[in-house]
Amino acid sequence: MGAKTILIVDDNPVNMKLIRVLLAGEGYDVRTAADAQEALLVLKDFHPQLILMDIQLPGIDGLELTRRLKANPVARDIAIVGLTAYAMKGDEERILAAGCNGYIPKPIDTRTLPDLITRYLGDAG
Numbered sequence: 001m002g003a004k005t006i007l008i009v010d011d012n013p014v015n016m017k018l019i020r021v022l023l024a025g026e027g028y029d030v031r032t033a034a035d036a037q038e039a040l041l042v043l044k045d046f047h048p049q050l051i052l053m054d055i056q057l058p059g060i061d062g063l064e065l066t067r068r069l070k071a072n073p074v075a076r077d078i079a080i081v082g083l084t085a086y087a088m089k090g091d092e093e094r095i096l097a098a099g100c101n102g103y104i105p106k107p108i109d110t111r112t113l114p115d116l117i118t119r120y121l122g123d124a125g
Contacts, residue, residue, distance in 0.1 A: 003029040004121050007046065009039045009062065010054040010083065019052060019108065026114050036060035043069075048078060050121055052104070055084040055095065063098040070099035079120050083108070 006028050010016040016032050023030050031046050033039035035057050051069070055062040062082060069075040082095040082103035095103045101120060104113070 003027055005029045005031075005046070005048040005050070006117070007031050007033065007039065007042060007048040007051045009033045009036070009051060009057065009065070011035055011057055012054070015054075015083075015106065015108070018110070019113070022110055022113060023117065026117075028117070036062075036065040039065060043075060047074075050117065051078055051080045053080050053082050053100065055082050055091075055103075056086065063094065063100075066098045066100055081116075081120055 006023055008016055008019050008023075008030060010019070010032075011034050013034070016034070020030050020032055031042050031048070033042050036059060039051075053062040053066055057065070066080050066082070069078065069080065079101045080099065082098075082100040083106055084091060084095065084103060085106040092103060104116060
């Protein structure tokens with residue numbers, strides 16, 4: 001079997017590059033998108049096993065994009081993990097209610113991220 005596939009959707013280029021470099025270094029096939037529209041374009045030709053979804057995106061936010069993907073029969077099997085810098089009371093419930101399999105608070109702990117990704121990919125099959 002080939003490398004596990006991940007799509008990172010984040011409008012912050014520094015965060016995106018950090019996560020991409022870290023996960024590519026772990027052997028994952030990683031693609032990126034800066035917003036929901038770009039993510040939808042990438043998903044036309046790429047079916048990742050996991051999406052790391054920034055919740056605060058310009059235009060269509062990460063929660064709305066997650067709801068749309070989970071309503072789409074072609075994409076509903078993709079594990080989605082929300083990324084948020086605004087981990088406040090009630091956020092976890094909102095993120096999970098939108099269809100995310102979990103969430104990771106920002107700033108991302110680069111030491112624990114690979115283990116978290118392995119866990120979410122394991123849950124995804």
